[in-house]
Amino acid sequence: TQLLEQSPQFLSIQEGENLTVYCNSSSVFSSLQWYRQEPGEGPVLLVTVVTGGEVKKLKRLTFQFGDARKDSSLHITAAQPGDTGLYLCAGAKQAGTALIFGKGTTLSVSS
Amino acid sequence: EAGVVQSPRYKIIEKKQPVAFWCNPISGHNTLYWYLQNLGQGPELLIRYENEEAVDDSQLPKDRFSAERLKGVDSTLKIQPAELGDSAVYLCASSSRGSSSTDTQYFGPGTRLTVL
Numbered sequence: 001t002q003l004l005e006q007s008p009q010f011l012s013i014q015e016g017e018n019l020t021v022y023c024n025s026s027s028v029f030s031s032l033q034w035y036r037q038e039p040g041e042g043p044v045l046l047v048t049v050v051t052g053g054e055v056k057k058l059k060r061l062t063f064q065f066g067d068a069r070k071d072s073s074l075h076i077t078a079a080q081p082g083d084t085g086l087y088l089c090a091g092a093k094q095a096g097t098a099l100i101f102g103k104g105t106t107l108s109v110s111s
Numbered sequence: 112e113a114g115v116v117q118s119p120r121y122k123i124i125e126k127k128q129p130v131a132f133w134c135n136p137i138s139g140h141n142t143l144y145w146y147l148q149n150l151g152q153g154p155e156l157l158i159r160y161e162n163e164e165a166v167d168d169s170q171l172p173k174d175r176f177s178a179e180r181l182k183g184v185d186s187t188l189k190i191q192p193a194e195l196g197d198s199a200v201y202l203c204a205s206s207s208r209g210s211s212s213t214d215t216q217y218f219g220p221g222t223r224l225t226v227l
Contacts (some may be wrong), residue, residue: 004153033215041116042202042218043154087154092214098144098167099216101153 003027004091006102013079013109021074021105023089031063032044032072032097037104043088046074079109113137115219117203123225129191132222136205137183144216145182145188146202154202160186190224198226 001040005024013019023032031050035043047056049065056063060083062075072089086106090099124130124139127184130227136143146154149200157176159167162183175194190197195198200221 006153027164040220042204042220044218045215048215086151090153095214098156098159101155104151104153106151 003100004089004102006087006089008105009103011105013107013108014077015080015083015107015109015111019076019107021078021089021107022071022088023102024071025071025091025092027091027093028069029093031067031068031088032076032091034063034072035036035090035101037086037088043086050100056111076107079107081109081111083107084109114133115129115203115217117201119221119222121225121226122225124193126195127192127218129189130188130193130224131190131200132185132188132203132224133202134188134219136186136203137217138207138209139160140205140207140217142206143186144202144204145178145186146204148200148202148221154179157188157201183211193224193226195226198224200224 006063033048034046037043047063052067052069054065060077064073086104088101088104090101118133143160145157148154157159158171158178160180163180178188200223202218202221203215204218206216
């Protein structure tokens with residue numbers, strides 16, 4: 001059973017389009033993180049959300065943590081080819097415990 | 112500041128052979144993680160160290176996998192003997208327990224293992 005379900009698994013869009021990636025769970029997490037991974041590299045942290053309902057913005061990326069701290073979303077506005085990569089959500093059940101990763105969303109943005 | 116260093120970056124071996132991966136975490140990071148990542152999937156934890164103590168190794172297949180973190184700095188992950196299904200990317204990450212409730216994990220580039 002996958003604790004964190006990410007959708008969609010694959011996304012192929014044109015430059016300039018908007019997109020949303022979802023990360024859902026039936027479990028509550030103390031914090032949730034979003035990572036981006038490029039081929040041949042390790043995941044790189046984009047953001048950490050810890051408060052239910054929290055919204056964080058990183059340039060064209062908007063991250064939201066659900067009120068109940070069971071789900072999160074990543075919205076990209078006006079996607080660019082440089083946004084191409086594997087987007088991973090990861091949650092910690094408690095502070096200081098290992099992260100549980102979702103299976104990821106592979107995003108391809110073509111020009 | 113140097114990031115997490117892993118070596119080798121790539122390794123190709125025949126099945127039943129042993130293999131070892133090495134990780135040097137970010138200086139001062141007391142927590143070290145080994146993850147396994149299959150193609151197009153998220154990382155899965157194998158083992159977590161706090162200094163030199165393995166505090167979570169419940170997902171480590173102990174019949175063939177072993178790990179050590181002598182002196183609480185560098186770490187080595189070993190597979191003996193390797194099986195075809197072990198082909199994957201092995202990621203090392205480190206973090207430092209700060210005053211916040213979340214620990215940021217910094218990942219190395221990984222070692223891509225291919226078992227033939």
